[in-house]
Amino acid sequence: MENLYKKWTVQGKYVIITGATSGIGLAAAKELANRGAVLGLVARNQTKANKVAAQIKSSTGDRAKVDVFMADMASQESIRSAAADILKRWPRVDILINNAGALFLSRKLTVDGLEMTWAVNHIAPFLLTTLLLDRLKESGHARVITTASHGHKKARRGIRFDDLSAERLYRIPQSLLGGANIRYGETKLANIMFTAELGRRHEGKGVTAACFDPGLVSTNFNQDNGWLARLTMAVMKMFSRTPEKGAETLVWLADSDEMNVSSGGYYKDMQIAIPSESARNMDAAKRLWTISEEQIRY
Ligand SMILES: NC(=O)c1ccc[n+]([C@@H]2O[C@H](COP(=O)([O-])OP(=O)(O)OC[C@H]3O[C@@H](n4cnc5c(N)ncnc54)[C@H](OP(=O)(O)O)[C@@H]3O)[C@@H](O)[C@H]2O)c1
Known part of the structure; x- marks a missing residue:
């Protein structure tokens, strides 16, 4: 059976990853570099990104090729500029990993007038994927992997389309x-619906979409939201996974053989998983896609 399929491996693949300066993304980037991927880190802080790139290179005995592209995921102009830079400097993109994410305790708006959690966690991956899609398709067999979360279940009423801001x-x-927290859950729900709709739209067209729940992971997540959030995270750390364990399914999705990944799926612990009922509502996923297209138009 195995011989009927060309074996997929991440070795030599061009992989763009966001949010690799810390936590799950950093652990995944190290492992992917170790397995021979060519990495493009998309980050907002140049000094931190250069340091991480050097760290990744040295962890592979200077074998790894690691590029840095600058983008603040809260700014569409910044994402557009990074995408243009990627398209200029890279001949191909085989895998796009949308991993950067955050939770904002107080409501803020981005320069584009969108609510911050929504913009960083959902609109940024939507925009970056849209801008890189043709290059991904050109590579023949491409993957778009997005870091979702079990936290999508906090959005019990689904996406509140009547309160998008x-x-x-x-x-x-x-x-x-x-x-x-409900807002954060909505954005992680949006990650799952975006993946499902991307998979549906590109079925058989050379782009496989997948998202995953990393579990509860000890990272820098939620450290900028005051002492109570930091205290809560410190308590939760006792029950958390290491970043390496949290990155395991991400690395598996990037490196596993094509036939193991059914497009549009949600994964946990290297297995397909069933997300909430709201996440399986394909009419809502189509609606979300249309609204997202409107929100990246200017
Ligand atoms: N930790 C968990 O238990 C958990 C559980 C489920 C899902 N997740 C998801 O996992 C993903 C990674 O989070 P993590 O836990 O690894 O947290 P983390 O350690 O805080 O890492 C977040 C990453 O996203 C980047 N980032 C955040 N806002 C950005 C912006 N505006 N522009 C560019 N980059 C930005 C950060 O960059 P800087 O280094 O510059 O801050 C960092 O590289 C997120 O999507 C999160 O929702 C986490």
Whole structure:
């Protein structure tokens, strides 16, 4: 059976990854470089990114090829500029990993007028994928992998299309299940729906889409939201996975043989998993796609 398929491996593949300066993305980048991938780190802080690139290179005995592209995921202009740079400097893109993400305790707007969590966690991957899609397709067999979360289940009512800028949502009092957490859940739900719709749209066209839940992982996540959030994360760290364990499914999705990855799927612990009912609503996924297209138009 195995001989009927050309074996897929990440060795020699051109891999763009966002959010690799810390946590899950950093652990994944190190492992992918170790397995022979050519890496492009998309980061907002040049000094930090250069340091990480040097660290990754030295961890492979200087074998790895690691490039740095600058983008703040909260700015569409910045994402467009990074994508243009990638298209100029890289002959191919085989794998795009949309991993950068954050949670904002208070409601803020981006320079584009979008609510910050929504912009960084959903619109940024949507835009970057759109801008790189043709180059991904040209490479023949490409993959788009997005870091989602079990936290999508916090968005019990699905995506609140009537409150996309989360004005009402952020008025829900802050607590573990406050508005900011539900908003974060919505954006992770959007990651799953985006993956499902991307998979549907590109079925048989050389682009495989997948997303995954890394589990609860000890990283820098949620460290900028005050002492209570830091305290909560410190307690949660006792039950958390290492970044390497959190990155395991991401690396597997990037490196596993094509036939193991069904397009549009949600994974956990290197297996297909079933997301919430809202995440399986393909009408909502189509609606989200249309709205996202409108939000990246200017
Ligand atoms: N940790 C968990 O338990 C957990 C569970 C489920 C899902 N996730 C998801 O995993 C992904 C990675 O998070 P993590 O846990 O590894 O957290 P992390 O250690 O805080 O890493 C987040 C990464 O995203 C980057 N980033 C954030 N905002 C950005 C922006 N505006 N522009 C460019 N880059 C930006 C950060 O860059 P800087 O280094 O410059 O800050 C960093 O590289 C996120 O999508 C998160 O939602 C995490």
